[in-house]
Amino acid sequence: MEQNLLQECIHCGLCLSSCPTYLVLGKEADSPRGRLALMKAIEDDQLQGDNTGAFAHLDICLGCLACQTSCPSGVQYGHLLEATRGYQYVNDRQLFGLQKPLLKIIASPTYLRWLSRLARALQLIRLDRLLIRLPILPRPVRSQLAGLPKIPPQPFTRTAPSDFPSAAPDGQRRGRVALFTGCVMDHWYGTVHAATVRVLRWNGYDVVLPVDNHCCGALHSHAGDHDTADVLLKNSAKVFDQIEADAIIINSAGCGYQLAEKQWHCATGAPVIDICVWMAANLHHPPQTRLGQRITYDAPCHLFHGQGITREPLQLLDAACQNMLPAPEAEVCCGSAGIYSITQGHMSQQILDRKIDNIMSVEPRMLATANPGCHLQLQAGLRLRGANVDVRHVVEVLDLAYQQDDSYRRTFGIV
Amino acid sequence: MALPAGLSRKLGKLLGPQWVDKDPADLLVYQSDGLTLHAATPDVVVYPETTEQCARIIKTCASYGAPFVARGAGTGLSGGAISDGGVIIQLSRMNRVLQIDHRNRFAIVQPGVVNNYLNLQVRPFGLEFAPDPSSQAACTIGGNVAENAGGPHTLKYGVTSNHILGQTVVFPDGSIEQLGGTFPLAAGPDFSAFLVGTEGTIAITTEVIVRLTPLAPSVKTMLATFPTVAGATESVSAILSAGVLPAALELIDNLCIQAVEAHLKAGFPTEAAAILLIELDGEESEIANESAPVEKACRQNGATDFRVAQGEDERQQLWRGRKHAVGSLGKLSPAFYTNDGVVPRSKLTTILSEIYRIGSKHSLRVANVCHAGDGSMHPLVLFDPTTADGAARAMECSEEILLACLEIGGSITGEHGVGVEKRHMMNRMFSARDLEHMARLRTAFNPHDLLNPGKVLPGGATRGEVKAGVSIPGGSWI
C-alpha cells in the first residue's frame, strides 16, 4: 500500500472526537488514528500474520471521512481505507458475507428492479408495516424496511420524457444541463429527481435525462471492489458522451464524491456539479414565500467531508425556510454509509441512535439531507423512534417552498 | 511483561468482557500517545464508565500487584499515557457533562469529556472553559488537569489550575475522595489544586468541577507582519509594557507560515520573517482604547503591515492557521520533533536567535510557534526519519535547545509535561534534594509505585523501561 501516505499521520489524535465509531465505542482501535496504525501494522506484518483482529476494526469504519476534515496534517484517509479494503477484497476475505451479493444487485439494473418490485409488493400489502413492528426481526432489518421510501412502480427515467424545456417565470432560458440519474436514486427516489427537474426548469434550464445511466460504482469503490467500480464508471461515462450540456447535475452526495474522486468525465468534458452548488449559484428566482415549519439539516458526509460542500445546502435552505435550526453534530455520520447499514447493522444502529437524539433535541418537523443512503437511514431512525419528521432532499425542500406559489404548481401540473 | 493470571478475567467480570481489550491488534494502537518516539505496549486496556468502576479496577490491579495508567485522548506530548505491560484505564467512555450551573458558573464533568465538547455545551449560557490548548478539539478535561494544560489564551486567563474548583479522585489503594467543591472558599489547603499537573502519578481523576468564565463581550484579532524575528519579539515586550494585556499574543515564524499556507491558506504573509497574532477581548470601548498602543508598539519595532481581522470568518481562519500550525508541518517534513520550553519574556529575542543557531549547527531546520506573551516556546525540529540517525540527531538538537532555555532562567517544559520524555532532564532543572522531596510525596500516595510508574521522575522506581524508537507509527513528534 501507499507507505508515504501512511507516513503523513503524525499521531496527534486531533481526529479522534470527530469519528462516529470512536464517539460510540471510545476505543483507540476504532478511531482514525488507531485504524491508520492498524493499516501500518498490516503493511509491516506486525501482527504475526494474523490480521483478523485489525480487519475487524477496519470493517466497522464508515468511510465517512470526518477524520479527513479534522486532520491538520492532510492525511488522505479515504484513499488509504479504499486501498486497504481493496487489498482485503483481492485477498478474497469473506468480508461480511452479505457484501458481495448486495454489490452485485446494485451493479445490475435488472437485479435492482427485482429487488424494488419485491419491496413494492411488501409495501402494497402493507406487510412492511407489520414487519417493522415484529420484535423478533433484528433491528437493522426493521430499520431498512422503515426507512424505505414509497417505491414507485417504475424507475423515474422509465416514465419521464428525456428532454424538458426550461420554464422560468420570466421566460428566460439560461442554459442546458443533464441529470445524472444513477441507480437507487432512479429506482427509489424518483420524487427527488422530479423536484430537481422542476427547480432547474423554473430557474431557466433545459434538463436532459440520459438513457441507460446506471450505477457509478461508489459503493463498490468504498468496499474495495475496484474492478467492478471501474467498469461501472466507464459505462456511465459512455452514456453522457453524446449529450451536449453545460453541466452534469448530480443529486446524490455519495455519487458526486465518487465521480470527483475518480476524476470521472465524459467525452464532452461537461463538469459534474452537485445540485446544491448549482442552485446556490443559480437561484435566479428564489421562492417568494418561505416555508414556516421547523426544519434542520443533516450534512451528508460525502458532501460535507468528501467534497467540502458545506455552505450551499444551508444557503438554499435559508432561501426556502424561515425556521432553520442547527442541530448538534450535524456533520457527524448517521451510520448509513452505503451498505454499511446492512453489513454492520448493529454498529450502524448505535450511531443512528445518537444521531436521532441530536436531531430531536431541536424538535424539527422536517429534516433536510442530500444523499439517498442518509435519506433512508434518517427516515428509518425517526420512524422507529415514532417521531413525525419528514425527511427531504434539500432540493425537495426548495421545491416545496416553490409549490406555495400557484403559478409554479400550474406550470408543472401539480394539483 | 506477562500479566498475573486471572487479572483480566476478574476485570472482565467487573466491566463485561467487551470492555476489556487484550488482543494484539487492540493493544498495538495504545503503543504511544501524541509522542511517537516512545512506544510501549500494555497487557490490557479497560474502559470504565463510573468512578466506582475505576475504584474497583484499581483495587483489583493493586491486589495483583499490576501497574495501571490513566489515559484520556492520548494527545499528550511527553509519553505520559503509555504503559509497558500492565493496565491502561482508558477514560473515553466517562464522557458525560453531569451538571452545568450557569448562575454559579461551574460545571461538573466526567474526565473523558473533550475540552471542545464542554465548550459547546456551555457557550449557549455565554460561558466558556477558558483553557484552550491547541489540541482542544480532542483532548480531555482529565488530561488537561493531569498536564495543567495551557493555550493561547492562558496569557490573560491562566492555565488549567486556575479553572479547577474540585475533583473526585481515586487513589492507588482504590479509595475514592472528593476534593474541593463547587465554590472556591473551602477551608484548609487546596488539595485538588495540588493534584493539577501531577501527570496522573498520584491519583486518577474521575470527576472534575470546572470554573466557567463569561465570554468576552467582544473580540478583536490582529495580525502584525515583521521582516525580522527580533522585531516581533521586541514588540511583545513593548505591547505588555504599554499596559495592555491581550487575551492572546502568539508568534509564528517563517517556516511555520510556509507550512500553514502550503496546506490551509489561513492568509498569513509568506514573506514575513515572523508574525504576531494578537487578540484583544473585553468591552468594546476597552478594546478600542487598547488597539492603538498595540499597533504603535508593532510599528515602532518595524512591523511592515498591521491588519485587523474583518468579521468572524476571517478571525476563525487566522486561528485555524495558528491551531493547525504544528500539524501542517507534516507537509514540509515527514517527521518533526516538537519541543516545549519556557523562558522569561524578556529573553525571547535571545532564545530565538539561539534556537536558530543550534539548528544550523546540527544542520536541521527549526520552526517556531510560541505563546510569546508567556515566553512559552514550541521549537519544532524537522528531520528525516528514514536516515539511520535522523531521530537521534533531532533529539540531540532538541536537548541542546532546552538546555539553552534553562540557562537563561527558563524551564524544560511549559505545557506538555515531563512524562517519559524529559525524565532524564529533570536533574538539570532540579537539585537532588528537590527530586527526593518529589519522590517522597509521590510515594506517600503511591507507595507501591503501581500508578503510572516510570513517569516524570528520573530513574527512581521504574517498572518496565520504556524503549525509545520501537516501531514508530507514522511520523513523529511530541
Ligand SMILES: Cc1cc2nc3c(=O)[nH]c(=O)nc-3n(C[C@H](O)[C@H](O)[C@H](O)COP(=O)(O)OP(=O)(O)OC[C@H]3O[C@@H](n4cnc5c(N)ncnc54)[C@H](O)[C@@H]3O)c2cc1C
Ligand atoms: C496538536 C497538539 C497540540 C497541543 N497543544 C497543546 C497546548 O496548546 N497546550 C497544552 O498544554 N498542551 C497541548 N498539547 C498536549 C496535550 O494535548 C495536553 O497535554 C492535553 O491536556 C492532554 O490531554 P489528553 O486527554 O490527550 O491526555 P492523555 O494524553 O491521554 O494523558 C496525558 C497524561 O495525563 C494522564 N491522565 C489523563 N487523564 C487522566 C485522569 N483522568 N486522571 C489522572 N491522570 C490522567 C495520563 O496518565 C498521562 O500521563 C497538544 C497536543 C497536540 C497533539
Ligand code: SF4
Ligand atoms: S472515515 Fe469516519 S468512521 Fe472511519 S475512521 Fe474516519 S471518521 Fe472514523
Ligand code: SF4
Ligand atoms: S488528525 Fe491526522 S495526523 Fe493527527 S492522528 Fe488523526 S489522521 Fe493522524
